[in-house]
Amino acid sequence: MILMNDFKAEPPELREAMMVAVRRVLESGWYVLGNEVATFEAKWAKLCGVSHGVGLGNGMDAIEIALRGLDIGPGDEVITTSMTAFATVLAILRAGATPVIADIESESALLSLESVKRCISKHTKAIVLVHIYGQMRDMELWQDFCHENGVYLIEDCAQAHLATWRGKVAGSFGVAGAYSFYPTKNLGAQGDAGMLVTQDIGLAERAERLRNYGQSERYHHPELGMNSRLDEIQAAMLIERLSWLHSFTERRDYIAAAYRDGIKNSNVNQLSRPQEASAHVHHLYVVTSRHRQDLQSHLLGLGIQTLIHYPIPIHKQKPCMAFKSDPKGLKVSDGHAAECLSLPCHPQLTDNEIAKVIDGVNSFGIK
Ligand SMILES: Cc1ncc(COP(=O)(O)O)c(C=O)c1O
Numbered sequence: 001m002i003l004m005n006d007f008k009a010e011p012p013e014l015r016e017a018m019m020v021a022v023r024r025v026l027e028s029g030w031y032v033l034g035n036e037v038a039t040f041e042a043k044w045a046k047l048c049g050v051s052h053g054v055g056l057g058n059g060m061d062a063i064e065i066a067l068r069g070l071d072i073g074p075g076d077e078v079i080t081t082s083m084t085a086f087a088t089v090l091a092i093l094r095a096g097a098t099p100v101i102a103d104i105e106s107e108s109a110l111l112s113l114e115s116v117k118r119c120i121s122k123h124t125k126a127i128v129l130v131h132i133y134g135q136m137r138d139m140e141l142w143q144d145f146c147h148e149n150g151v152y153l154i155e156d157c158a159q160a161h162l163a164t165w166r167g168k169v170a171g172s173f174g175v176a177g178a179y180s181f182y183p184t185k186n187l188g189a190q191g192d193a194g195m196l197v198t199q200d201i202g203l204a205e206r207a208e209r210l211r212n213y214g215q216s217e218r219y220h221h222p223e224l225g226m227n228s229r230l231d232e233i234q235a236a237m238l239i240e241r242l243s244w245l246h247s248f249t250e251r252r253d254y255i256a257a258a259y260r261d262g263i264k265n266s267n268v269n270q271l272s273r274p275q276e277a278s279a280h281v282h283h284l285y286v287v288t289s290r291h292r293q294d295l296q297s298h299l300l301g302l303g304i305q306t307l308i309h310y311p312i313p314i315h316k317q318k319p320c321m322a323f324k325s326d327p328k329g330l331k332v333s334d335g336h337a338a339e340c341l342s343l344p345c346h347p348q349l350t351d352n353e354i355a356k357v358i359d360g361v362n363s364f365g366i367k
Contacts, residue, residue, distance in 0.1 A: 002304045002344050002353045005184050009348035014244055018190075021236035028232070033212070036235035041195065043242060044179070047162055048197045049172045052204035055230030056211050059158040059180020059194040063091035063128060065228065066154050066176035066196055069206040072097050076125040077324070080156075081111040082313040082333035084130045087180075088156050089314050092128065100124070101315045101325040106332045107272035109286065109340070110137055113145060115326045126152040131160030131170055133309070134186070134252075134283035135274055139165045139173045146174070154178065157197075159283040161186040161245065165276070171197040181238055186252070186283050187245050189234040248347035252282035255345050255354055259285055262358035267291055267366060269339075284309055285345035287361070292339050295364050299343075302360045306341050313337045 025036060037055045045053030056062050072078065073096035080088055082101045092099040103115035109132050116127060129142055146153040153174030157163075160170040161179065171177020181193035196207050209216055214225030260270060269288045274280035286309065289295045296306050313333040314320050343357055 002349070002356060003346075004305050004307050004342070004344050005346050006348045007183070011244070014241065017240040017243075018237045021240045022233055025232045025236045031232050033229050034232045036232040036239065037230045040230075040235040040239050040242075043239065044195055045197055048169045048177060050177070050197045050199045052198050052201060054196045054198075054204055054207040054211065055235060056194040056196060056207075057228035057230065058192040059156075059178055059182065060087035060091045060094075061211070061226065061228040062178035062180070062194045062196045063088060063154065063156060064094045065207045065210045065226075066178055066198075066203070067092065067095035067097060067126065068210055069196075069203045070126065070152055070175065072125045072152070075123065077121060077123040078126045078128055079116050079119045079124060080128040080314075081130050081132070082315050082325070082330050083109050083132060083310060083336055084156065084314065085158065085310070086314070086317065087158075088128055088130055089320060091178075097125070098123070099314075099320070099323055101320070101323050101330065103326050103328070103330045103332045104336060106336065108135060108137060109133065109271065109336050110135060112332070113138070113141060115328070116145070118326050118328060119324075120149060120151070124149070124151050126154050128154045128156050129174065130156040130158075131163060133271075133286055134160050134163060134281040136160060136163050136165045136170055136279045137275055139168070143173055152176075158182075158185065160281055161283070162249070163281045164278040172199070175200055176203060181234070186249060186281055187238065187241055189238055189241075191231075191234055193230055193234045193238060194228075195230075249281050251347040251349075252345055253277070253280075255349055256280070256282040256285050258354050259343060259345070259358060262355075263287065263361050265362050265364055267364060268295065268361055282345055284342045286340050286342050288336065288339040289341060290339060291364075291366055292341050294366070295361070296341060298364045299357075299360050302356070302363075304344065304357055304360050306343055308340060309342050310340075311337055
């Protein structure tokens with residue numbers, strides 16, 4: 001079976017380096033928020049081109065903590081996309097704020113600025129811009145729009161590790177970037193992990209408190225926080241995996257280029273090309289088809305696993321049905337959710353497997 005992710009096929013040198021890292025932590029006798037976390041935070045913040053990184057339990061908490069750290073909560077509206085992981089919206093809700101759901105652009109599935117313009121109100125405090133599938137686009141437009149409207153730009157970078165737009169890295173455009181290191185992400189831990197990156201020292205210090213029960217110094221709690229601390233073992237393994245991220249991203253880009261050039265089937269549509277190559281790190285390679293279910297079954301029959309990101313847009317999820325949203329509706333999100341299909345695009349895919357996926361998609365026909 002050609003899998004969506006295949007961790008067991010990772011290079012033995014990487015596995016070995018991770019074992020050494022685990023041993024290093026076990027022998028240190030320090031397991032939560034220590035030197036490994038501090039080292040990883042500094043490395044990741046530097047790569048993102050910002051001054052601060054705050055290691056957290058997961059990517060969802062990074063969004064919640066960014067919002068809470070900016071004093072966004074009850075009575076405040078936060079605009080985001082309907083085509084995202086549920087975690088994006090759950091984080092807004094957990095901060096106590098009100099999500100407002102905007103539509104996407106059909107050619108990229110990224111948040112539509114036109115739709116956001118229809119959603120903005122005097123209560124809007126932030127936009128959570130999701131770099132979905134690994135892509136970024138028109139970041140100056142988003143920065144200008146947020147600036148003109150006096151709202152914060154928060155980037156959900158969970159799928160866009162180190163993607164760059166005009167030389168600047170994901171997470172460095174807004175007041176905060178929220179990264180997830182869930183195992184399947186481009187840089188993944190062996191469990192849950194996340195980070196908030198920011199240029200704002202005040203926000204970074206607040207996030208450090210919020211992740212640790214709101215504690216300022218030992219046993220002093222000037223505010224209510226949460227427990228979202230990063231483990232030393234995860235940080236140590238992430239440091240090792242970081243040395244492989246560049247080559248893994250190159251491999252993803254290679255696979256994406258092969259799919260883009262090789263897939264030729266009138267029943268299958270491609271999303272638009274990234275405006276610049278580095279602005280897409282191909283966390284997912286997504287095509288659309290009006291015959292999605294048949295295409296998925298056809299590929300499964302050929303031993304090719306696929307997934308759907310995402311089959312149910314946020315506004316159709318039970319707890320979200322009454323949410324405020326674009327007055328013109330969310331038709332593009334609905335259409336995309338009905339037709340999108342993610343093909344295997346992980347760095348361990350062999351050339352032979354890539355060719356099989358292309359042939360598999362091209363051999364799909366409607367009876
Ligand atoms: C777009 C997006 N946002 C947020 C998250 C949440 O990250 P985590 O699973 O680390 O909480 C994810 C990952 O699932 C994601 O893909």
